[in-house]
Amino acid sequence: MRLREPARWAADADRAAAGEVGNLVENVIEIHGLTKVYTMGEVEVHALAGLDLIVETGEFLAVMGPSGSGKSTLMNIVGCLDRPTDGTYRLDGVDVSSLNRDARAEIRNAKIGFVFQSFNLLARTSAIENVELPLLYGELGWSKGKRHEAAIESLRIVGLAGREDHYPSQLSGGQQQRVAIARALVTQPAMLLADEPTGNLDSRTSEEIMGIFQQLNDTGKTVVLITHEPDIAQHAKRVVTVRDGRIQNDEKIQQHRVAAKGIAPPVQPMTR
Numbered sequence: 001m002r003l004r005e006p007a008r009w010a011a012d013a014d015r016a017a018a019g020e021v022g023n024l025v026e027n028v029i030e031i032h033g034l035t036k037v038y039t040m041g042e043v044e045v046h047a048l049a050g051l052d053l054i055v056e057t058g059e060f061l062a063v064m065g066p067s068g069s070g071k072s073t074l075m076n077i078v079g080c081l082d083r084p085t086d087g088t089y090r091l092d093g094v095d096v097s098s099l100n101r102d103a104r105a106e107i108r109n110a111k112i113g114f115v116f117q118s119f120n121l122l123a124r125t126s127a128i129e130n131v132e133l134p135l136l137y138g139e140l141g142w143s144k145g146k147r148h149e150a151a152i153e154s155l156r157i158v159g160l161a162g163r164e165d166h167y168p169s170q171l172s173g174g175q176q177q178r179v180a181i182a183r184a185l186v187t188q189p190a191m192l193l194a195d196e197p198t199g200n201l202d203s204r205t206s207e208e209i210m211g212i213f214q215q216l217n218d219t220g221k222t223v224v225l226i227t228h229e230p231d232i233a234q235h236a237k238r239v240v241t242v243r244d245g246r247i248q249n250d251e252k253i254q255q256h257r258v259a260a261k262g263i264a265p266p267v268q269p270m271t272r
């Protein structure tokens with residue numbers, strides 16, 4: 001099932017190991033002159049129009065913007081689900097702009113932990129089995145025991161110790177999203193990429209989930225979050241606003257909103 005490492009990726013990794021890629025550690029995302037043109041018959045839609053974005057390791061970034069501004073297009077490229085028409089994208093030091101579909105799938109699995117609005121859990125599958133899933137496709141080659149242990153640890157981190165054998169239907173929406181966050185964490189990705197993760201949650205539960213992202217960020221995880229809700233974006237440390245396929249505004253949040261104390265459970269750093 002495992003694909004061969006794409007040559008370009010391997011070459012990049014070798015150069016990185018040799019210390020030739022100076023920014024490997026500092027920048028998780030490095031995007032220059034990114035364009036995406038959709039062609040529909042005679043009409044060309046310039047969804048991204050030469051966008052530049054650098055996200056350093058350890059940042060907590062929210063991407064905002066009105067409908068049609070290019071957020072989803074940007075996120076699909078950042079998430080290695082699609083590739084740009086032009087421009088460059090380096091993910092954790094690896095040039096992924098021109099990788100083919102299989103190579104993108106492999107690097108996506110290794111480097112990105114996705115969290116979706118609709119949780120995307122398998123319904124007839126326990127919490128722990130949901131969390132173990134990404135370890136089955138990955139190239140980590142871990143034993144069954146190690147996968148199990150890692151999944152237990154991830155669930156503990158999001159405050160779900162003791163609920164490993166619950167099915168999604170036995171969990172609240174907030175708990176289901178925590179399982180999804182645990183699943184995103186279990187491969188120890190370079191970044192968490194969350195697309196409207198609170199879109200299906202009430203405001204109290206949204207606050208709780210944002211508290212988990214904040215605590216994960218406090219332990220060093222890079223978090224990139226798409227949201228159209230200003231209140232949610234204010235939990236990040238930096239807010240980028242996209243308009244007409246470009247960055248319109250890029251703002252450090254001096255006093256970012258801290259999710260209410262006592263709601264989110266303590267998050268401990270990974271011990272492995």
Ligand code: ADP
Binds near residue numbers: 046067069073074
């Ligand atoms: P947002 O997520 O901010 O709402 P999108 O990235 O979905 O914005 O869309 C940006 C622009 O690109 C819009 O004009 C949209 O209509 C267009 N677009 C997005 N996806 C496609 C596609 N698959 N084919 C053609 N046009 C698209």
Ligand code: MG
Binds near residue numbers: 071
């Ligand atoms: Mg969208």
